[in-house]
Each structure stands twice: as C-alpha cells, then as structure tokens.
Amino acid sequence: MPSSFGFTNIWLQGDWVTRSILLLLLSMSLASWAVILLKALDVWRHKENALNSEQFWHCTSLVEGLGVLSQRPGNLFFSLAQTGQEATEHHQAAQSQLHDSLDVSDWVTRCLRNSIDDHTNHLQNGLAVLASIGSTAPFVGLFGTVWGIYHALVNIGTTGNVGMDAVAGPIGETLIMTALGLAVAIPAVLGYNALVRGNKFIIARMNRFAHDLHAYFVTGARVHRAAHAGV
Amino acid sequence: MPMHALDPHHISNSRLRNTLAVVLLAHIALLWVAQREMAVLPASDESGQVIMADVVSDIPSASPTPQARPVQQVTPTPQPVKPQAPTQEVALRTDSSTSSNTSTATSAAPPAAGSTKVGAPSVIEPSADADYLKNPPPAYPRASRRLGEQGTVIVRVFITTQGLPEKAEVRTSSGFARLDQAALEAVQRWRFVPGRRSGTPEAMWFNIPVRFVLE
Numbered sequence: 001m002p003s004s005f006g007f008t009n010i011w012l013q014g015d016w017v018t019r020s021i022l023l024l025l026l027s028m029s030l031a032s033w034a035v036i037l038l039k040a041l042d043v044w045r046h047k048e049n050a051l052n053s054e055q056f057w058h059c060t061s062l063v064e065g066l067g068v069l070s071q072r073p074g075n076l077f078f079s080l081a082q083t084g085q086e087a088t089e090h091h092q093a094a095q096s097q098l099h100d101s102l103d104v105s106d107w108v109t110r111c112l113r114n115s116i117d118d119h120t121n122h123l124q125n126g127l128a129v130l131a132s133i134g135s136t137a138p139f140v141g142l143f144g145t146v147w148g149i150y151h152a153l154v155n156i157g158t159t160g161n162v163g164m165d166a167v168a169g170p171i172g173e174t175l176i177m178t179a180l181g182l183a184v185a186i187p188a189v190l191g192y193n194a195l196v197r198g199n200k201f202i203i204a205r206m207n208r209f210a211h212d213l214h215a216y217f218v219t220g221a222r223v224h225r226a227a228h229a230g231v
Numbered sequence: 232m233p234m235h236a237l238d239p240h241h242i243s244n245s246r247l248r249n250t251l252a253v254v255l256l257a258h259i260a261l262l263w264v265a266q267r268e269m270a271v272l273p274a275s276d277e278s279g280q281v282i283m284a285d286v287v288s289d290i291p292s293a294s295p296t297p298q299a300r301p302v303q304q305v306t307p308t309p310q311p312v313k314p315q316a317p318t319q320e321v322a323l324r325t326d327s328s329t330s331s332n333t334s335t336a337t338s339a340a341p342p343a344a345g346s347t348k349v350g351a352p353s354v355i356e357p358s359a360d361a362d363y364l365k366n367p368p369p370a371y372p373r374a375s376r377r378l379g380e381q382g383t384v385i386v387r388v389f390i391t392t393q394g395l396p397e398k399a400e401v402r403t404s405s406g407f408a409r410l411d412q413a414a415l416e417a418v419q420r421w422r423f424v425p426g427r428r429s430g431t432p433e434a435m436w437f438n439i440p441v442r443f444v445l446e
Contacts, residue, residue, distance in 0.1 A: 007262060007265070007266050007269075008266065026258065029258060030251070030254055030255060030258060033254040033257070033258075034247075034250050034251055034254045037250050037253070037254065038242060038246070038247070038250050042240075046239070074238070074239040074240075074241070075239060076239045079239055119239070119240070122239070122240035123240075125240065176269075
C-alpha cells in the first residue's frame with residue numbers, strides 16, 4: 001500500500017513538471033552544500049595561514065621565511081612571497097642598463113597586485129553558484145507549489161468534490177515544495193554570507209602581507225646588500 | 232614540491248568526490264527523516280479521501296423508531312437477565328447485512344423474536360444505527376492505514392436508559408491494538424437508542440462490531 005503523504009506521494013502523484021522541480025531542488029541543494037563544504041574548508045585553511053603569516057617576519061632570512069610558509073600546503077602567503085621574490089630577482093636580472101630599469105617599487109607592486117587579484121578571483125569561485133541558488137530556490141519551490149495547487153484545483157473543479165479533505169490534502173502537499181525551496185535557499189544564503197565574510201578577512205590579510213613584502217623587497221633588499229657590503 | 236603547494240586553489244578529485252558523497256548521504260538521511268516525520272504528522276489525518284471504517288450493526292433486532300427516546304420512568308425489572316448471550320452469538324457472525332438489510336428486518340424481526348421466545352418478555356436490543364443519532368464512524372488510525380491493518384473489533388458497551396455508553400470494553404480484538412483503541416474511543420462518543428424489555432427502556436450490555444476495511 002503506498003503511503004498517502006510525504007515526498008513519495010508527491011513524487012508518485014506528480015507529473016513531469018513536479019518531478020523535475022523536485023530533482024532541480026535536490027541538485028541545487030547538493031550543489032550548494034558541496035560548495036559550502038569545499039569553500040568552508042578552504043577559507044578555514046587560508047585563515048589559519050593568514051594568522052600564521054606573521055612567522056615569516058620572525059625568520060632571519062628570506063629563504064628560511066619561504067621555507068616556513070611552504071610547510072603549509074596551498075598557502076596563499078607563500079605564493080605571494082614567492083611572487084615578490086621572483087619579481088625582485090627578475091628585476092635585478094633584467095636590467096641590462098641603468099636607464100632601462102623600471103622602478104623596482106612599481107614592478108614589485110604590480111606583480112604582487114596581480115597575484116592578489118588572481119587569488120581573489122579564485123577565492124570567489126563557487127560563490128556565484130551559492131548566490132544564484134540562494135536567490136532562485138524559493139522561486140523554484142513556489143513555482144512547484146503554484147503548479148500543484150493549480151492541478152489540485154482543476155481536479156476539484158472537474159470532479160465536483162469540494163470536501164475539506166479534497167481541498168486541504170493536495171494543496172497542503174504542494175506547499176511542501178515551497179518548504180523545500182526555502183530549505184535549499186536558506187543554507188545557501190547563510191553560507192554565501194559566511195564565505196564572503198571569510199574571504200574578506202583573507203583578502204585584507206593578503207593586502208597587508210603584500211604591503212609588508214613590498215616594503216621588504218624594495219627597502220629590505222637594499223638593507224641586506226648594505227649589510228653584506230659592511231661585512 | 233607538491234602540486235597543491237603551488238596552486239592554493241586546486242581541489243583534488245578525491246576531495247571533491249568525498250565531499251559530494253558526504254553531502255549526498257546527508258541529503259538522503261535528511262529526506263528520510265523528513266519523510267518519517269511527515270508520516271506521523273497528525274494534521275494530515277484529514278487527507279484521506281475515504282473514511283474507511285465501517286460500522287456494522289448486525290443484530291437482527293428492530294431498531295426503535297425515532298419516537299423511542301426514553302423519557303418514561305424506568306421500572307426495574309424483576310428478573311435481571313442480561314441479554315448478553317444471544318447478542319454475542321449474533322454479533323460474532325460474519326456480517327453480510329447492510330443498512331438496507333437491517334431496515335427491511337425492522338418490521339419482520341420483532342414479531343419473530345417474540346414468537347420464538349414464548350412467555351419471555353420481549354427484549355429489544357439497543358441500537359446505534361438510527362440516522363438521527365448521527366454517530367460518526369471511527370477515524371481510521373493513520374499508522375494502521377499505512378500498515379494495512381484491517382479487522383473487526385467487537386466492542387461491548389453498557390448502554391444506559393438514556394442511550395449513553397456508560398462502560399465500554401473490547402470484547403473481541405481485531406488483532407491490532409490501534410484499531411481496538413480507535414473503535415473503543417469512537418463508540419464511547421456515540422449515542423444509542425436504549426434497549427427495551429417489554430417496551431420499557433432498560434440499561435443493558437450491547438455488542439457493537441466495528442469493521443475496519445481498507446479500500
């Protein structure tokens with residue numbers, strides 16, 4: 001005997017529109033939760049790295065600092081420091097004549113800025129999915145409900161059965177679609193906001209780190225050379 | 232240097248697969264729980280289109296006509312013979328009579344009963360199927376409906392001269408406690424036409440079969 005309520009009933013009694021809406025909502029939910037989980041792990045990892053990026057400045061040399069940063073896998077700050085180092089090395093290696101040289105400050109700034117932009121882009125991967133799901137899922141659910149109520153009412157109209165049970169049952173059931181839409185949308189919106197907040201923190205820390213790197217590569221390197229000359 | 236150290240944004244296939252598996256399992260679990268929760272929701276009790284409980288009163292006695300509301304003084308009968316035994320036998324018979332059947336029997340039965348029991352005071356059983364009593368059939372318990380439980384409960388009721396069920400107990404179980412309980416509760420809300428002995432209303436026991444049939 002089939003159960004006369006719940007999801008199975010909706011599925012069994014629904015037409016292809018109802019079924020595809022249910023499938024759509026399910027896939028939306030799967031996608032949003034997958035994105036939330038993957039991104040949350042990433043953001044958490046990047047935050048840890050951001051908080052630990054201070055260690056870089058307690059190292060005695062650039063090589064040691066890079067070593068410390070590279071111990072953590074997928075470290076954005078290691079990537080930034082590496083970019084800065086490569087930029088300085090490239091700058092030093094590429095100037096054949098004194099008047100050829102682009103200002104080292106400009107060059108390092110530019111390289112670091114590009115790197116930060118790339119990382120920011122990557123950090124925001126998947127957020128568009130969450131935003132879309134968060135804003136459309138309630139409407140998808142609502143569409144399912146309207147569709148279901150329409151058919152329920154047409155049924156009542158054709159059969160002439162206007163009892164409370166004939167009206168309340170089917171309409172009550174189609175309201176589940178709205179509930180499902182909301183159940184999909186709410187985590188997506190909350191997850192989106194949380195991830196955006198986490199990304200902001202990481203981007204702010206990257207900017208600060210890049211400023212420090214810039215100062216180090218522009219001035220620190222010179223200090224380093226001066227110290228060498230002194231020895 | 233491993234790949235992920237170079238590209239901080241790389242998501243390995245295994246991680247993607249694991250995450251998707253976790254999310255999928257969580258969804259299945261949630262849907263299962265939601266389905267179960269909705270199944271016990273009392274609010275959708277009304278969603279069933281057919282009330283599938285069927286009340287059958289197959290006592291071949293005449294149901295008194297609507298004028299038979301007892302207002303007269305109850306005279307205690309000298310011999311307190313409970314009309315229990317014949318009622319049980321009749322009630323336990325499998326029922327084939329419908330309401331039309333009983334109404335046709337209305338005119339025929341009392342004289343027949345009277346003629347067989349010569350000398351004994353004519354006893355008219357209480358009845359519950361008169362239209363004006365408006366006795367609602369018991370609600371089919373949701374869980375029983377889902378599990379496909381069917382059966383006939385025979386409820387034994389003590390009906391006062393006012394037609395009110397004073398005591399009720401399950402006489403023969405349907406085999407399902409839920410159905411028994413539903414029948415018992417429904418019967419206790421009913422009104423009855425009181426039984427009569429020699430035309431005088433009298434409090435007596437009465438067996439009511441309540442049949443639960445799924446359609």
